[in-house]
Amino acid sequence: MSLSSEDVRHVARLARLDLSDEEVEALRPQLSDILAYAEQVGEVATADVPPTAHPYGLRNVYREDVPVDPLPHEEAMSTAPAAEDGRFRVPRIVGPDVTGEDG
Amino acid sequence: MADELTTRSALQLRDLVAHGEVSAEEVARAHLERVAATDDQLKAFVTVTDDAALAHARDIDRRRAAEEPVGALAGVPLALKDVLCTKGVRTTCGSRILQTYRPPYDAGVVERLRDADVVVLGKANCDEFAMGSSCENSAFFPTRNPWDLDRVPGGSSGGSVAAVAGFQAPLGVGTDTGGSIRQPAALCGLVGVKPTYGAVSRYGLIAFASSLDQAGPIARSVTDAAHLLAAIAGPDPRDSTSIPKPLPDVLAGLDDGVSGLRIGVVAEFMAEGMSDGVRAMVEASVERLAGLGAEIVEVSLPHAGYGLAAYYLIAPSEASSNLSRYDGVRYGLRVDGATTEAMMAATREAGFGSEVKRRIMIGTYALSAGYYDAYYAQAQRVRTLIARDFAAAFETCDVLVGPTSPTVAFPLGELTADPLAMYANDVYAVPASLAGLPAMSLPVGLGEAGMPVGFQIMAPLLRDDLMLRAARALEAEVGFDAMPRGPNALAGAAI
Incomplete structure (x- = not known):
């Protein structure tokens, strides 16, 4: 088993890790x-x-089919790094230009 | 009495509070003062929750005065590993990616601790996301071993263990995926218990390897550990891997001794690899058990030697999946990027330390297209073989024994450059983890450099009671003194 630098970069891409060259080596x-x-x-x-x-x-494993109070929406959102109108805000994912500005 | 409250056992403190000889607030204050006096040296805590601890203690005192109910361990302080969610209180997992994370809910274990009126002093340091055997992988600082401040406390639950061994708290809660309670307990001269997988709720335990993670007690005595286990164990419908029936009573037969028990010494564990000092103490412990009337037999776990290889595929694979949630979207660190993918990759690159990245990489590789069958699926088959080995051994034995860790605590920095050498610390711990069995370590003497040696006891699924009973008998015979001592030890136990 011997991995190439390209193998390591491929796996890093799958894992969403922006490894430095030093880390790869x-x-x-x-x-x-x-x-x-x-x-x-x-x-x-x-x-x-x-x-x-x-x-x-x-x-x-099933629980009883009875309604319980969920985590309130505001509390679930309270830890978000960026939010808007009760939704998580991220850079643009779809569209003609995904390299552009925050969408 | 106030300055020596920190020397007391959990049950002594419980009784002192119950009889009104001291208040819960005095107990909490004494331990918080000990933390303040010693944690510059020990570095056991990431976050000390003074105000919450004192408020809880005062509420216990108020309820006692009003003759309202209090919990089974009312007023006993505890160090909580910082991988268990505490509502509104920073929960870091020892990671930059969660450095400011305040969970909106409490873990199941935390609820059980509050029901028992255990007073949580703070959040204890650990290897990042519980990945490590030395506590050096914390993003914040390494924790020190109270027996020698230049040595590691073990890991990953190094902070909880150092706090208990350093008399900052009589009890700790750690988590054990492949030895992370047992190994640091062994290295710091404590009792550390990994319960049967599924016996203690994983709800709110921030996941590392979901099929292995289990929270459990850390204490200076078997009896204290058993009482803490009784308080935190039990079904939780919010954890789909929680066993839907109570753990058998671990307190009732605790002092029944080992006379007539058949105790199996695992041949593969005794073959090679452990230091001379560890071997001497482990062999002496087996002789003590024989002297107490146990029948000693040698047993074989033929596939145990493959345990570490299987573990270092299964745990990183599950970690790579579990840690995909840290993407800068819903919680934790975010580092900006032009696209969502760039933002995620930059966030994870900045937020994770080197060991976490290494395991994410191993796991991602092992689960990637074309490799799943060769790695993860094969490792899960080895898991079956190891579980079968244990089942066969338990046909002739009540419990199994061996070393917990191959060596005593090692100096800080000694193994950080060699991941495989660090992983080898877990060689005796992972077989029971893979089989889901209850397993624990108790201190049985001192080895090289005057450092503590741990002895491991493993039992069949849900027989945590039998394991603790054997440990209690051996503990009474050994008479281990948990006070750290030696030229470079943390001073004293009182404030």
């Missing part, structure tokens, strides 16, 4: 080593072994 051997170590799971895990997600084996 530091992470490249570290990630390679960690993944090489982790790959040993493939030595024993065969297809006939079912995967475990919850140790207690719980499946879907």
